[in-house]
Amino acid sequence: MALIPFPDLMAAAERGGYAVGYFESWNLESLLAVAGAAESVRSPVILGFSGIYIPHPQRVAPERLGPYAALGLEVAHSLSVPCCLLFNESPHLDWVYASIDLGFNLTMFSDEAMSSQEQAAIARQVVERAHPAGVAVEAEMASLAGLSQERPAQLALLPIDFTTAFYIMGVID
Numbered sequence: 001m002a003l004i005p006f007p008d009l010m011a012a013a014e015r016g017g018y019a020v021g022y023f024e025s026w027n028l029e030s031l032l033a034v035a036g037a038a039e040s041v042r043s044p045v046i047l048g049f050s051g052i053y054i055p056h057p058q059r060v061a062p063e064r065l066g067p068y069a070a071l072g073l074e075v076a077h078s079l080s081v082p083c084c085l086l087f088n089e090s091p092h093l094d095w096v097y098a099s100i101d102l103g104f105n106l107t108m109f110s111d112e113a114m115s116s117q118e119q120a121a122i123a124r125q126v127v128e129r130a131h132p133a134g135v136a137v138e139a140e141m142a143s144l145a146g147l148s149q150e151r152p153a154q155l156a157l158l159p160i161d162f163t164t165a166f167y168i169m170g171v172i173d
Helices: 007-015 028-040 066-079 093-102 116-133 163-170
Strands: 019-023 045-050 083-090 107-108 135-138
Touching: 007 019, 007 083, 007 135, 019 028, 019 083, 028 045, 028 066, 045 066, 066 083, 066 093, 083 093, 083 135, 093 116, 107 116
Parallel strands: 019 045, 045 083, 083 107, 107 135
Antiparallel strands: none
16 A cells, blocks of 8 residues: 555545554654554554754754655555655755655645744745645644743643635635
8 A cells, every 4th residue: 555645544544533643753763663563553654754853954964855755755665554754844945845856745844933924825835836746735833832932831822813824825715
């Protein structure tokens, strides 16, 4: 079964009444561990890599996304359970675009320094590039309370105008 489109993976999960886990990998060993666990329990899975960690400028040796894509795709194609390959939460738009070109079938741009409207506008650009390539796009309009200094845990999530965000992204007219 191997690599399938993200909408198909989610539709099957909805029909079957089950969740599909995403387990971020950091290297070949962690990727193989996630894939092996999914195989052993016969569970669909979302494989993926961090869009924050891999391109982080403070890494000792600069990374390239291509080898991670090749690893992920090779493992995904070898699975007997359905899976997707995600490039997750990257504040680097060029890396998000590269993930589309390299074969990830789910990608996500996220930059907490941007407003929800700015993120929605970039998400729309990503959608316009990704969808013709058959790549699904995940978007985040605000971070959860307690995950950053700007939004301490004691504060409730700020209300977000999702209608406006969806309009900006082109999800609705």
